[in-house]
Amino acid sequence: MKGYTEEELEKDLQNQEYKYGFVSNFETDRAPNGLNEDIIRFISEKREEPEWMLEKRLMAFNAWREMVEPEWAHLRYEKPDFQAISYYSAPKQQKKYESWDEVDPEMKETMRKLGISLEEQQRLTGTAVDFVVDSVSVATSFKEKLKELGIIFCPISEAVREHPELVKKYLGTVVPPTDNFYAALNSAVFTDGSFCYIPKGVRCPMELSTYFRINEGGTGQFERTLVIADQDSYVSYLEGCTAPQRDENQLHAAVVELIALDNAEIKYSTVQNWYPGDKEGKGGVFNFVTKRGLCEKGAKISWTQVETGSAITWKYPSCILKGDNSIGEFYSVAVTNGYQQADTGTKMIHLGKNTTSTIISKGISAGFSQNSYRGLVQIHPNAEGARNRSECDSLLLSDTSGAHTFPYIECKNKSAHVEHEATTSKISEEQLFYVRQRGIDEEKAIGLIVNGYAKEVLNRMPMEFAVEAQKLLEISLENSVG
Amino acid sequence: MLTIKNLHASIEEEGTEILKGLDLQVNPGEVHAIMGPNGSGKSTLASVLAGKDGYEVTEGEVSFVGKDLLELEVEDRAKEGVFLAMQYPVEIPGVSNINFLRLALAEKHKYEGKEPLSGKDFLAKVKEASAIVEMDSKLASRAVNVGFSGGEKKRNEIFQMAILEPKLAILDETDSGLDIDALRIVAGGVNKLKSDKNAVILITHYQRLLNYIKPDFVHVLYQGKIIKTGDSSLALKLEEKGYDWLIEENAQ
Numbered sequence: 001m002k003g004y005t006e007e008e009l010e011k012d013l014q015n016q017e018y019k020y021g022f023v024s025n026f027e028t029d030r031a032p033n034g035l036n037e038d039i040i041r042f043i044s045e046k047r048e049e050p051e052w053m054l055e056k057r058l059m060a061f062n063a064w065r066e067m068v069e070p071e072w073a074h075l076r077y078e079k080p081d082f083q084a085i086s087y088y089s090a091p092k093q094q095k096k097y098e099s100w101d102e103v104d105p106e107m108k109e110t111m112r113k114l115g116i117s118l119e120e121q122q123r124l125t126g127t128a129v130d131f132v133v134d135s136v137s138v139a140t141s142f143k144e145k146l147k148e149l150g151i152i153f154c155p156i157s158e159a160v161r162e163h164p165e166l167v168k169k170y171l172g173t174v175v176p177p178t179d180n181f182y183a184a185l186n187s188a189v190f191t192d193g194s195f196c197y198i199p200k201g202v203r204c205p206m207e208l209s210t211y212f213r214i215n216e217g218g219t220g221q222f223e224r225t226l227v228i229a230d231q232d233s234y235v236s237y238l239e240g241c242t243a244p245q246r247d248e249n250q251l252h253a254a255v256v257e258l259i260a261l262d263n264a265e266i267k268y269s270t271v272q273n274w275y276p277g278d279k280e281g282k283g284g285v286f287n288f289v290t291k292r293g294l295c296e297k298g299a300k301i302s303w304t305q306v307e308t309g310s311a312i313t314w315k316y317p318s319c320i321l322k323g324d325n326s327i328g329e330f331y332s333v334a335v336t337n338g339y340q341q342a343d344t345g346t347k348m349i350h351l352g353k354n355t356t357s358t359i360i361s362k363g364i365s366a367g368f369s370q371n372s373y374r375g376l377v378q379i380h381p382n383a384e385g386a387r388n389r390s391e392c393d394s395l396l397l398s399d400t401s402g403a404h405t406f407p408y409i410e411c412k413n414k415s416a417h418v419e420h421e422a423t424t425s426k427i428s429e430e431q432l433f434y435v436r437q438r439g440i441d442e443e444k445a446i447g448l449i450v451n452g453y454a455k456e457v458l459n460r461m462p463m464e465f466a467v468e469a470q471k472l473l474e475i476s477l478e479n480s481v482g
Numbered sequence: 483m484l485t486i487k488n489l490h491a492s493i494e495e496e497g498t499e500i501l502k503g504l505d506l507q508v509n510p511g512e513v514h515a516i517m518g519p520n521g522s523g524k525s526t527l528a529s530v531l532a533g534k535d536g537y538e539v540t541e542g543e544v545s546f547v548g549k550d551l552l553e554l555e556v557e558d559r560a561k562e563g564v565f566l567a568m569q570y571p572v573e574i575p576g577v578s579n580i581n582f583l584r585l586a587l588a589e590k591h592k593y594e595g596k597e598p599l600s601g602k603d604f605l606a607k608v609k610e611a612s613a614i615v616e617m618d619s620k621l622a623s624r625a626v627n628v629g630f631s632g633g634e635k636k637r638n639e640i641f642q643m644a645i646l647e648p649k650l651a652i653l654d655e656t657d658s659g660l661d662i663d664a665l666r667i668v669a670g671g672v673n674k675l676k677s678d679k680n681a682v683i684l685i686t687h688y689q690r691l692l693n694y695i696k697p698d699f700v701h702v703l704y705q706g707k708i709i710k711t712g713d714s715s716l717a718l719k720l721e722e723k724g725y726d727w728l729i730e731e732n733a734q
Contacts, residue, residue: 448585
């Protein structure tokens with residue numbers, strides 16, 4: 001395989017009967033649309049991966065080919081054409097704006113709304129564009145400092161090369177390649193993502209964060225994250241997805257695996273703000289994400305998410321509570337406006353004794369959107385003394401939106417204790433009048449009330465993220481009044 | 483400051499006319515008490531002045547500091563300086579009193595073209611305002627009215643008034659449901675906030691409140707009109723004799 005270049009691939013592919021052929025000039029390092037074994041070999045080659053990694057990919061690809069896209073979610077959309085997507089895109093030449101004036105005014109406006117100062121806006125736009133045209137970008141500042149503690153934090157492509165023993169041992173153990181349709185696809189074609197390893201007994205002194213930006217049009221984004229917290233270690237991990245994109249539906253199918261070994265703790269926070277589509281519901285990101293964590297003895301995994309973006313969200317960050325006394329938590333705020341649809345929730349799988357899980361889900365639906373909570377609490381026969389508490393609240397901001405709750409509880413141990421509460425409410429006229437009578441306009445009043453409603457979850461966010469999340473809530477609910 | 487001329491208003495859904503040609507003139511430095519039997523339109527007047535949905539003004543005009551009040555949105559009336567202390571203050575879960583008021587004050591300052599207060603200055607103001615209504619500063623950081631007792635809610639209204647410093651404060655039955663100590667504190671707060679630049683309209687059923695806040699004028703509202711205006715002695719007379727004599731007098 002060595003020495004196989006994209007020119008050769010181009011030649012090979014041209015010689016085949018290939019439906020979509022080569023579209024673009026290959027100097028931009030963009031794979032042709034469509035998915036086949038050669039594309040997977042190409043990605044693996046591009047990533048300078050060892051043979052074992054390629055095998056994993058091919059295995060996943062073969063499994064994916066046999067699978068069908070799931071239809072059980074409360075979502076309606078036109079299924080993506082997986083052969084119409086380019087699975088690799090990383091231009092050699094990074095496009096930059098020549099001047100501030102060339103920057104999309106809407107992007108400027110969004111930044112202004114996010115409270116980013118003009119200088120910062122200019123600086124960030126430069127960066128953002130680099131991110132947008134690059135496949136995936138991983139910010140790994142403070143690398144040296146982390147290294148002193150033995151913490152590894154790097155792009156997963158680098159980890160595959162530099163730390164194969166860890167990747168081999170853990171990748172695909174929590175989310176097997178055959179887990180589901182999108183996970184299989186991701187396992188076959190993922191291009192990059194983050195890798196993190198915290199050694200035994202180490203408390204990571206800072207929050208580790210990754211910002212994902214979506215690609216140019218016509219491409220899919222498939223990032224892969226693997227976080228391993230060794231025994232008695234702790235890490236807080238932040239993931240931000242904040243790139244607006246303005247044309248057709250784009251596919252985002254990520255996989256995140258967390259492994260918390262004995263008595264370790266992982267806190268994973270996400271602010272998801274992919275482009276939700278326009279006012280008529282055109283465009284937007286299809287977000288099909290598999291996130292799952294495994295807790296060994298006494299370990300704890302806490303998922304906190306603020307979901308405001310995407311046209312379609314299909315996402316269930318889950319915990320497998322394998323070890324005795326392990327703890328799983330899920331705190332979620334999901335906002336849908338316009339024609340957005342979200343089907344999100346969690347799975348708490350109690351295998352070990354005295355395992356505990358908490359689920360707090362706050363759904364907010366506005367416009368013509370549909371917002372569903374879907375959760376599974378499963379208590380296995382050996383999970384003596386397991387406990388779960390679930391609280392699922394829905395807030396409706398319009399008469400034309402929908403809020404749905406699909407809680408599944410499977411309890412196979414008599415000593416387990418499972419509680420579920422669900423409420424649906426609307427912002428009352430009285431509340432709005434009260435806030436407005438103090439001089440706060442309707443839009444801000446709704447933002448304030450909604451932020452109050454979501455407080456329990458927002459409070460769990462690391463400080464800097466909480467502020468961003470609050471502002472996002474307000475922005476995503478703009479024009480929701482009516 | 484506030485001039486109401488021939489105000490007619492009805493409930494939107496039913497079309498029932500509640501205010502039937504009300505006139506009122508309020509000048510800076512004055513305290514007006516509006517009394518009257520149940521269903522005479524007292525709370526409707528407060529709601530219409532604040533701009534609450536569900537009421538339709540069919541005739542008349544209201545000018546406030548030279549502006550057509552009825553043309554303004556609810557929040558703009560507030561920013562112009564109309565404050566309504568509500569009969570039933572609303573709970574807003576998860577929103578701390580202090581954040582709520584900080585936003586409200588910042589919006590008002592923005593409207594007036596002023597810079598918002600620094601965190602330090604704002605906190606000093608909060609402290610001052612808490613002292614005025616003898617409110618535990620812990621209440622300021624709790625969610626707006628959530629889990630507050632009836633008395634605490636009313637006290638919180640006056641606390642908000644102290645922060646926002648309105649030109650015109652309308653107190654809609656602020657005295658209802660208060661024990662004697664809370665009444666003294668709430669009334670004391672209003673007295674401390676009173677100046678020759680602002681005005682207060684007290685809507686009340688009971689003369690009791692007027693022992694604490696001395697009105698310059700007492701108006702009796704009956705069937706959507708002011709049928710009698712007097713000084714504070716009128717309230718005492720009403721307390722003693724009820725409304726019937728006035729209603730009869732008015733009928734003649």
